[in-house]
Each structure stands twice: as C-alpha cells, then as structure tokens.
Amino acid sequence: MTFTSLNFLFFFTIVVVLFNLIPQRVRVWFLLFASYFFYIDLMPVFAILLALVTGCTYLFTRIIANSKSAIGKHRVLVLGIIVIISPLIFFKFFSFVNLVITTLLFRCGLHVSLPTSSYILPVGISFYTFMAIGYLIDVYNEDVESESNIGIVALFLAFFPIILSGPIERAGNLIPQFRKLQQTTYSDLVAGAKMVLWGYFLKLCIADRLGLYVDLIFNNIHTYNGTTLLFASVLFPFQLYADLGGYSLIAIGVARCLGIIVVPNFKRPFFATSMSEFWRRWHMSLIKWLTNYIYTPLSFGLRRWKMSGIVTALILTFIISGIWHGAELTFFVWGLLQGIYLSIEVVTLKKRSEFKQKFCLNKNPWYILISCVWVFILFSFSQIFGRCGSIGDAFYVIGKILNVLGKIEWLKLMPSSLGLFSLTLLLIKDFLDEYYPNRFLLFENKNIIIRHLSYAFILILILTMGVFDSGQFIYFQF
Amino acid sequence: MIMQKKEIIQTLTLIFRGTFGQPTLDLRDDLTANDVENWDSLTHMLLITNIENQFGFKFKLKDLNKMKQVGDMITLIESKLDIHPL
Numbered sequence: 001m002t003f004t005s006l007n008f009l010f011f012f013t014i015v016v017v018l019f020n021l022i023p024q025r026v027r028v029w030f031l032l033f034a035s036y037f038f039y040i041d042l043m044p045v046f047a048i049l050l051a052l053v054t055g056c057t058y059l060f061t062r063i064i065a066n067s068k069s070a071i072g073k074h075r076v077l078v079l080g081i082i083v084i085i086s087p088l089i090f091f092k093f094f095s096f097v098n099l100v101i102t103t104l105l106f107r108c109g110l111h112v113s114l115p116t117s118s119y120i121l122p123v124g125i126s127f128y129t130f131m132a133i134g135y136l137i138d139v140y141n142e143d144v145e146s147e148s149n150i151g152i153v154a155l156f157l158a159f160f161p162i163i164l165s166g167p168i169e170r171a172g173n174l175i176p177q178f179r180k181l182q183q184t185t186y187s188d189l190v191a192g193a194k195m196v197l198w199g200y201f202l203k204l205c206i207a208d209r210l211g212l213y214v215d216l217i218f219n220n221i222h223t224y225n226g227t228t229l230l231f232a233s234v235l236f237p238f239q240l241y242a243d244l245g246g247y248s249l250i251a252i253g254v255a256r257c258l259g260i261i262v263v264p265n266f267k268r269p270f271f272a273t274s275m276s277e278f279w280r281r282w283h284m285s286l287i288k289w290l291t292n293y294i295y296t297p298l299s300f301g302l303r304r305w306k307m308s309g310i311v312t313a314l315i316l317t318f319i320i321s322g323i324w325h326g327a328e329l330t331f332f333v334w335g336l337l338q339g340i341y342l343s344i345e346v347v348t349l350k351k352r353s354e355f356k357q358k359f360c361l362n363k364n365p366w367y368i369l370i371s372c373v374w375v376f377i378l379f380s381f382s383q384i385f386g387r388c389g390s391i392g393d394a395f396y397v398i399g400k401i402l403n404v405l406g407k408i409e410w411l412k413l414m415p416s417s418l419g420l421f422s423l424t425l426l427l428i429k430d431f432l433d434e435y436y437p438n439r440f441l442l443f444e445n446k447n448i449i450i451r452h453l454s455y456a457f458i459l460i461l462i463l464t465m466g467v468f469d470s471g472q473f474i475y476f477q478f
Numbered sequence: 479m480i481m482q483k484k485e486i487i488q489t490l491t492l493i494f495r496g497t498f499g500q501p502t503l504d505l506r507d508d509l510t511a512n513d514v515e516n517w518d519s520l521t522h523m524l525l526i527t528n529i530e531n532q533f534g535f536k537f538k539l540k541d542l543n544k545m546k547q548v549g550d551m552i553t554l555i556e557s558k559l560d561i562h563p564l
Binding site: 141142143276280291295296297299300303306307309310313314342345346349350353354357362 | 498499500515516518519520521523524526527530537539540542543
C-alpha cells in the first residue's frame with residue numbers, strides 16, 4: 001500500500017473517519033495500530049525491527065532523563081546512538097563493506113568469499129532512525145522531556161504519513177501534538193485535502209510523466225547524444241522536486257486531516273539565489289536534521305580553525321549526506337560537490353555582500369534571475385552524479401554533454417510532454433507564491449467558484465494525465 | 479573590568495556587522511536569523527567564534543540551542559561575564 005494506490009485512499013479515509021468517532025483517550029493507540037497496519041502491509045518482518053528501535057529509543061531516553069550523573073548520561077547517549085543506528089548501517093552498508101574487503105583481499109592475492117546478505121533495505125529505516133537519534137539527543141540536551149508513554153514514542157516513530165520518506169520530524173513538534181489528539185476541524189480537513197490533491201498532481205502529473213523520459217535517457221546513455229542528455233539532466237531536478245515534494249505534501253496533508261501539523265519539506269527551491277538558500281528550501285527536514293545533529297557539533301568542535309573549521313564541517317556533513325543516499329562513489333561526489341559549493345559561498349560571503357550593496361543588486365530582477373539559473377545549473381550538474389549508476393557513467397554523460405551535441409529526441413519526449421505542461425503550471429504557481437504572495441490565489445481564493453474550479457481542474461489533470469502505474473517514490477530507496 | 483550591558487550591545491553590534499557584512503545593522507532583543515541577511519547556520523558558527531574571541535570566554539554546545547534571538551544571546555553573554563542586572 002503506497003500513497004498512490006487506491007487501497008491507501010480507502011485506508012486513509014477509514015482512519016480519518018474512525019479517528020473522529022472514537023474517544024480521545026484511545027486515539028494514540030488507534031493511530032499506532034493504523035500506522036503498524038500500514039507498515040506491516042508493506043513488509044511484515046520489518047515491523048519487528050521498527051518495534052525494536054522503538055523499544056531501545058524509549059529505554060535510552062528514560063535512562064538519560066532519570067540519570068543524575070553527567071558522565072552516565074553521556075555514556076548512555078553514545079551507547080543509544082550506536083544501538084539505534086546499527087540496523088541502518090548493517091542494511092545500508094553491509095554489501096558495500098563486504099565488497100570492499102573482498103576486493104582488497106583479492107588484490108592481495110587472497111580469493112576469499114565472505115558471507116553475503118540477501119536482505120533488502122527495510123523501507124523507511126533511515127527516516128525513523130534519524131527521528132529516534134534526534135529524539136535521543138534532544139532529551140540529552142534537555143530540549144524536550146522524555147516521554148513516559150511508550151505508545152506516544154512508538155507513534156512518533158511509526159506515524160504512517162511520514163514513516164516511509166519523511167518529512168523527518170522532531171519530537172518537540174510531534175509528541176506534544178500526540179499528547180492531546182483532538183477531533184479534526186473542518187479547516188484542518190480542507191487544508192489537508194488541498195495539500196493531498198496538489199501532492200498527487202506533483203507526483204502523478206509531473207514526476208512520473210517526466211520520469212518516463214528521464215529514465216529512458218539515463219538508462220541508455222550510450223544511445224543518445226549530448227544535447228538529449230543535457231535536456232534529461234535539466235529535467236531530472238524537476239522530476240526529483242515533484243517526486244519528493246509531492247510525496248511530502250501528501251504526507252503533510254494526510255497528517256493535517258488528522259489535525260496534526262508536520263513540518264514543511266520544500267519551499268520553492270528553484271527560486272533560491274544562492275546554494276545556501278537553496279539548501280534552506282530543498283528537503284528542509286533532512287537539512288535541518290543534518291545541521292542540528294552533524295554540522296553544528298562538528299563546526300562547534302572545529303571552531304578554533306575559524307573558516308577552515310566551518311569548511312571542513314560543511315564538506316564532511318554533505319559527504320555523510322551523500323553516503324547516506326548510497327554507499328557509492330557517485331553519491332560521495334554528489335555530497336562533496338554540495339560541500340564545495342557551500343564552502344565557496346561562505347568564504348566569499350563578505351565580498352559578495354559588499355558587491356551586492358555597492359550595485360544595489362538585492363532587488364534587481366536580472367541579478368535574481370541570473371542567480372536562480374546559476375544555482376539551478378550547479379544543482380543539476382551535481383545531480384548527474386546522483387542519477388547515474390556509476391562514476392564512469394556520470395563522467396561519460398558530462399563528456400558527451402560538452403562534446404557530442406545534436407538534436408533532441410523529441411519523439412521520445414512525447415509521453416512526457418504533458419509532464420512539461422504540468423511542470424509549467426507548477427513553476428508559475430511557485431513564481432507567483434514567491435514574488436506575488438496572496439495576490440493570485442486558486443486553492444485559497446475567497447471566491448468559491450474560482451476555488452472549486454481550481455480543485456476540479458487539478459483533479460481532471462490528475463485523472464487524465466497522471467501516470468498510475470509507475471510504482472514507487474524515488475526516496476523510498478533511501 | 480566589568481562590562482556594562484550597553485557596552486556588550488555595542489561590541490556585539492560591531493561583531494554582527496563585521497560577520498554578516500551588514501554595516502548598518504542595529505541590534506534589538508527580538509532580532510532573529512530570519513531578520514538578518516546572511517545569518518544562517520553556516521555563518522552562525524563564525525558569529526559564535528567572533529563573540530568568543532572578542533569577549534574572551536567559551537560557549538558550550540548546549541548554549542547554542544538556548545540562543546533563539548539576540549536578547550537570549552545578550553543574556554547568555556551577561557551570565558558568562560558574570561554581570562547581574564540590577
């Protein structure tokens with residue numbers, strides 16, 4: 001049962017109705033039951049792992065909260081992080097470590113085969129592991145109180161709208177909401193339904209439509225010329241935005257229909273005028289997590305090195321982020337590139353600020369346009385590494401883009417042309433929201449006719465142009 | 479020599495202006511990172527380092543979470559410098 005299946009729509013509707021009919025005192029347990037039902041439906045055995053991580057998180061946070069000794073608390077924190085992150089590392093990196101050791105032994109002349117793991121990565125493991133570690137650290141830092149009700153902790157980690165691909169929530173936001181679950185209000189239901197509708201539009205009409213073309217080209221890089229590869233490389237960031245952005249909106253909207261407010265994950269990223277601003281708008285919950293729990297402690301520890309410390313912390317943080325996406329050299333380069341981009345920006349910050357002030361560029365539309373395009377080029381370039389299967393393929397694509405030009409394969413683009421139309425709608429909406437907020441409203445228009453026509457229009461687009469057999473969301477693999 | 483709160487704010491203003499490249503920036507208690515251009519998680523650590531160097535004390539990692547706005551920062555600096563408001 002994924003978000004794009006009909007089963008999910010039935011499941012979600014039943015959950016919302018029952019949630020509002022049952023007494024308040026059992027709502028946590030009902031949502032917990034619904035969340036495990038949702039998760040077990042995907043892969044029953046992995047629910048055991050989720051339950052174990054939950055049990056460990058509960059135990060370690062309670063011990064930290066009740067411990068009087070600072071050293072004791074710190075030891076429990078370290079032990080807790082190791083225990084909670086171990087399954088993620090095992091499932092994510094076992095095959096990679098195995099391969100590295102086997103290769104090294106082979107090069108030394110030893111033909112040794114190590115035991116292999118045939119397990120697939122449990123879906124959502126990265127997301128609930130990150131949330132569990134965040135909760136543990138927040139309790140240690142006394143930013144949140146440790147929750148004594150294990151049902152609430154279990155719901156925090158298993159909450160069905162966000163367990164598969166986030167947004168990565170913090171205990172400080174969700175747990176207080178779970179403590180007082182109220183009946184859903186009409187405005188929550190309407191706001192949630194609007195987000196779900198727009199989310200499905202992004203996923204089915206943009207991401208999956210564009211995916212038909214992008215996947216075709218990237219799966220056959222030796223067949224197509226540089227111009228076609230360039231065009232696919234330009235489309236891929238949009239596909240990714242619509243895919244994870246659409247998923248996030250559905251997740252946030254579903255939660256809202258239960259009266260629960262989940263943090264946003266995207267904020268018009270392609271209108272960012274610098275890479276640092278881009279990363280404050282793209283996959284925001286992951287970046288916030290990386291900032292809070294990796295970058296800040298690292299840069300704080302290295303602050304004696306001043307700028308060099310910040311640059312080191314930045315590059316390490318993004319390399320970790322890259323490796324989290326996959327234990328492959330392509331993701332390492334992807335992370336390294338983000339780190340380099342941001343390091344250059346932070347090092348040149350003062351000079352750039354002086355330059356902008358001197359020529360009054362802050363509100364200059366041409367400067368803003370050029371900056372947005374430049375940020376997009378940098379991100380798209382890095383995504384070639386994120387999209388290609390190997391580092392060799394990535395350099396092959398880049399080489400072909402630079403050297404082997406030709407005509408774009410327009411015929412191959414035909415199935416995705418409707419996706420381009422939908423993408424244009426999305427970019428126009430983002431543009432209006434960015435530069436003319438509250439002036440050109442559709443879903444939020446005060447005029448009931450415009451509002452309902454907008455819903456109907458998007459619904460018709462989804463039903464007529466949506467791709468309903470594309471399978472998973474891109475971020476399920478992480 | 480014990481610094482007065484006014485002096486702390488003056489010194490802090492110069493640090494903010496220098497760190498974020500905003501020569502006309504004025505501080506107020508409710509100022510947050512959202513209000514100041516270039517103040518983000520990347521430059522925040524530069525700010526922390528500059529404050530430590532200027533005032534001659536060290537923050538703890540936990541202190542960072544307590545500073546939600548400039549007013550919190552001033553209060554924390556006062557406590558580090560052992561200034562007790564009258």
